[in-house]
Amino acid sequence: MLKHILSGDMPRSKILSLVLVVIFLGLAFAPFLFPGTRSLDTAARICIFIALVASYDLLLGYTGIVSFAHTMFFGVGAYGVALASVHMGRGFDALIAGTLAGALVAAILAAIIGLFSLRVRAIFFAMITLAVATAVAVLFSQMSGITGGEDGLNFKIPRAQTSAQKYLADPVLGVKINGKLLNYYLMFFGSLALILVFLRVVNSPFGRVLQAIRENEFRAEAVGYKIVFFRTGASIISAVGAAVAGSLYAIWLRYVGPDTTLSFEIMIDILLMVVIGGMGTIYGAVIGATIFVIAQNYLQNLMVVAADATSSLPLLPLIFNPDRWLLWLGILFVLSVYFFPKGVVGRLRGERK
Amino acid sequence: MSNSLLSLKDVHANIHQYNILHGVNLEVPKGEVTMLLGRNGAGKTTTLRTIMGLWQAHAGTIELAGMDVTRQPTAQIAKQGVGYVPEDMGIFSDLTVEENMRLAAVSAPLSQERMDRIFLAFPPLKTFWHSAAGNLSGGQKQMLSIARAMAEERQLYLIDEPTKGLAPAIINTMAAALSELKAKGATILMVEQNFEVAKYLGDHCAVMEDGKIIWTGPMNELAQDNELQERLMGLNMEAS
Structure with missing residues (x-):
């Protein structure tokens, strides 16, 4: 049963299975295990970034395509929901229409970029995607009449998904059963569904062709596979996944702006999460996104504790100053690449197969 | 040859700035095994890769079952029933x-x-x-x-040095499998350095030198003529 749900792609490592179960249970019961607005927000971000990073892994890890346009698709999905909600008014119809429109636009953009650019060498494709993504980010910032420009767009989601909507009069296990909780579970199940879809894709015959192309495109072509179509197909699926993740993110934040969805920093974050977790594994996205988002949100707190604990010692309080959290994140990244060149999942599995 | 499945007419091919094939003319009869022999660097592998579309022929024509496939993309050639076994064991590891x-x-x-x-x-x-x-x-x-x-x-098998670097017992397994394929009427164009294997499997033979076919004929004619073997291919043949 579980094997069928995971499309036959089992974790193949006891420790990895344990870690994945802990993350799954942690996220599934996050509102009850870690009460509080900040922890719920962190859990929701982890869910969304797992889906986003997995969609990028389909491209980078499984197909060997280096693209810098992934945040563009993420942004298209987010803006789709925001624009639909602004123009259609709050409602589930706006959320659905915005998500579908965002996914459709992302698919069309990915198809155009893929068919025109995937014939060129990898480095040129990466440059093209970087140029297109930058141009789109600038365009979204400047078209302030439509997109809200640098300020972005605030919008309302259905009341049923906000804390104003109470479903039970009394808290359960100390947690209020309200629309906010429902909204969290939309993020959780939405991301879970995306992960299961990606597992199905990479373990399908289509996914095997992608892996063959990644290993040797000429051999794959000599077997009879037209690589540009498969690469474009992978780009489209990946873009749609990113757009849906973007829609979920916008629904969670009830806001969309260039910095939250289209920025190059998010693109770098996605790359780091894929590399830390392990490319070409999907499960790597789960591990990478969880580690990274937790580090992003709690490393500063940890450093405050470390700085206080070492306050009587020379130099160390300066090193552990919370303002230097990015330095420590960088060090963590360098260490993880050094000790886990195939990512955490690659290391835990010992080898790929 | 009237029953040719594959026909190369004056095929020229470059690899980057180097001109490797200088007008290859070759007929591969249907249902038979044609061995492509020659010294290292004669252009045998390039000939197979050019047929497969992995290198583009810049002059000449390649016909498969009467259809011009010279400019066709590799995937399309493969889909027409050409099975290609590359020299470097083209598997997906x-x-x-x-x-x-x-x-x-x-x-x-x-x-x-x-x-x-x-x-x-x-x-x-x-x-x-x-x-x-x-x-x-x-x-x-x-x-x-x-x-x-x-x-x-497949209507045609292009096999590039299937016994290269293998132990004798494995070579025998390969030869037996290819022999069975041959017995089922497969058309095979095979590059082979092991002359014993070539003799065992080949019906026809084409010898290449410096990007051209310099001799074609029945395999047994070459196999029985030591002087011809020396003249065409020198003494570098790897006899097992």
């Missing part, structure tokens, strides 16, 4: 043996009957069916490479 085999069956799913036939020819593939192809030994990888070409019915 990240995929399992099973995935490699299923991937090779492009036009229809791999049938049980065909799998049984392949397992009979190459028993280790059954043993390592679920193992990563990258973990196989050199001989097993070569078996997989040939088995992939056999994953579906």
